[in-house]
Amino acid sequence: MKRRLFAPALLMLAACTSAAQAATYEMFRDPNCGCCGLWADHVRTENEVPVEVTVTQDMTRVKQQHGVPQDLWSCHTMIVDGYVIEGHVPAEQIERLLKEKPRGMVGLAVPGMPIGSPGMEMGNRKQPYQVIAFREDGSRFVFASYS
DSSP states (O other), rough: OOHHHHHHHHHHHHHHHHHHHOOOOEEEEEETOHHHHHHHHHHHHHTOOEEEEEOHHHHHHHHOOOOOOGGGGGGGEEEEETEEEEEEHHHHHHHHHHHHOOEEEEEEEEEOOTTTTOOOBTTTTTOOEEEEEEEEESSSEEEEOOO
């Protein structure tokens, strides 16, 4: 009986630990932005995933095409497993989103470019910021806070 319970437990553990690795990560960025590459490196390292990068001059079109509310815009946009990741969202929150898969969720955003967020490190300087989750129905909520 123990053997029958052990195999399903291993499968569940494997599914939980590989949620981030199973997804495709495609980042869109402006060719003139330096912090975008730093943030992509953060995601690659923390989630141990490859990140495909598409350089485009028309980031407005990318954001509008993927339904990012204008007041949540930042410098880069990533599509991961159908979700939109806007701006300097910490890799741990992307992984959490992929594990939880909240119903009706469009994505996560860190509006602007807060100092101290991944890719925007400046020594010990840090600005508090929030990761905002946004849904298909237009509603939003704070997914995580950093200070």
